[in-house]
Amino acid sequence: MRIHAPWLGSLTGLLVGLAVACGRGGGREEGPAYVRRPVQEFVFAVHPLHNPERLAAVYGPIIDRLNAQNPGLTFRFEASHDYAAFERKLAERRVHFALPNPYQTLRCRAQGYRIFGKMGDDDHFRGILLVRRDSGIQAIEDLRGRSISYPAPTALAATMMPQYFLQTRGLDVARETKSLYVRTQESVIMNVYLKLTDAGATWPVPWMAFCKDHPEEAKALVVRWQTESLPNNGLVVRDDVPEPVLHRVEQVLFSLHEDAEGRQALARIPLSRFEPATDRTYAPVQTFLKQFEARVHPLNMEERP
Structure with missing residues (x-):
């Protein structure tokens, strides 16, 4: 008589698996193995708006919020002592997210970064x-x-x-x-x-x-x-950062102004809000740079965006 028991194959496979497991290590009892996924770390750098200590104090609460609202991801803040050091980090693709000035925002596209947002309050820039x-x-x-x-x-x-x-x-x-x-x-x-x-x-x-x-x-x-x-400082992301990670960062940054804790963090900058942006947002900066080259001094090839 043929028995229809779809669970039988699974049971047989389980018994075989147990026998193989027991045969390893001289019958030593072993618990189930769990594979831990490594926490993904992303470096967030801000250009030298202030000295490194003040910069960390100002932007630390925003990085803390990114970490609190994104379990499984780690965001690490990184400051730079001067503009040259910050620009080297972008040129060498050592950071995943950055807040450069508008000129640096345009330049770092050549290093594989893309614009996704900016600081609001353009009148301050x-x-x-x-x-x-x-x-x-x-x-x-x-x-x-x-x-x-x-x-x-x-x-x-x-x-x-x-x-x-x-x-x-x-x-x-x-x-x-x-x-x-x-x-x-x-x-x-x-x-x-x-x-x-x-x-x-x-x-x-x-x-x-x-x-x-x-x-x-x-x-x-x-x-x-x-x-x-001119348009205020930009937000850029390295081109190999997964889109879902970028989306989670956008959700946090672009909603900071919507609650008291977020507004308190923005007030440290001081800033009213972050907002979405694209290359077109920075067209006035491109125009200004052409005027600067014509009237003040030309930018060398390394400096051109």
């Missing part, structure tokens, strides 16, 4: 020029023969935009001023305060932070000029 209140510097022509501190040649809001502003208002930046690149935004401000330079170029975010943290020192300085604005 402008250059400002600081002088001491007791400097006697009132007009642009007063800067002739003077020294100006900048964070780095590739700082868009804090270097390139102020240099273009001065150049297009009759001051030959290369011939009539002395440019000092002092690595960070805080260093720019302190160089002016300590009278190491006659003026300094930065942008509103670090200046607002300085005014909050050092109100007495800030009283000695004044914003003498400011430039027009």
